[in-house]
Amino acid sequence: MRAAVQAEVVEVAHRLFTEQGFDRTTVDQIAGEVGLSRASLFRYFGTKEEIVLGRLEESGRRIAEALAARPDDERSWEALRRAFDVLTQANEQAPEQTLAYLRMLQETPSLRAGHHEKQMRWQELLVPDIARRLGADPSHPEDTRPGALAAAALACLDVAATAWVACEGTVPLAVLLDRAMGAFTE
Structure with missing residues (x-):
C-alpha cells in the first residue's frame, strides 16, 4: 500500500511539476490531487525535493x-x-x-x-x-x-x-x- 501511494504521489507531482514548474507547484496541490493531507504526504516524503x-x-x-x-x-x-x-x-x-x-x-x-x-x-x-x-x-x-x-x-x-x-x-x-x-x- 505504501509503495502504491508513493508511486501515485510521484506521478501526480511530476505531472504538476512539468505543467507548472517545480517552484510554482505546492505540496498542498500535490496532496490535494492524490487525496492526502499535507501531513500525510510528508509521512511518505520528507520534503518536496525528495518526491x-x-x-x-x-x-x-x-x-x-x-x-x-x-x-x-x-x-x-x-x-x-x-x-x-x-x-x-x-x-x-x-x-x-x-x-x-x-x-x-x-x-x-x-x-x-x-x-x-x-x-x-x-x-x-x-x-x-x-x-x-x-x-x-x-x-x-x-x-x-x-x-x-x-x-x-x-x-x-x-x-x-x-x-x-x-x-x-x-x-x-x-x-x-x-x-x-x-x-x-x-
Whole structure:
C-alpha cells in the first residue's frame, strides 16, 4: 500500500511539476490531487525535493548491480560505461518524460544540489566493485584510482545528460555518453 501511494504521489507531482514548474507547484496541490493531507504526504516524503529525487537512489543501486554483473576481465572504464546502459535504455523508453525530468533537475537549484548528493552516493556504491576490478585494497584509502574512475564516469554522465537536454534529445543519450567517456580514451 505504501509503495502504491508513493508511486501515485510521484506521478501526480511530476505531472504538476512539468505543467507548472517545480517552484510554482505546492505540496498542498500535490496532496490535494492524490487525496492526502499535507501531513500525510510528508509521512511518505520528507520534503518536496525528495518526491523528485527519491527515484535516484534506486537508479544508483541499479547501476551498481549492472557494474557488478559485468565480466570480471572487462576494463573498469568500459564496465562503468556499460553499467550506465541501465539509465540510457530506460531513458529511451520515455524520452519526453526523461527530458522534462532532467530539465527540472538542471533548472532548479535545490534539485541540482540534491541530485549531486545522490550521485555522491552512487560513487560510493560503485567504488567497491571498481576497487575489486583494479585489485585495489579497500583498506588503503591512499589508492585514489577507484574513486577517481567512479567520479570521472559520473561527471561524463552529467555532461552527457546536460547535452541531451540542450539538444532536446535529438542525439541519443547513449551516443552523447559514448562521446563524453570516449574523451578519456583518446
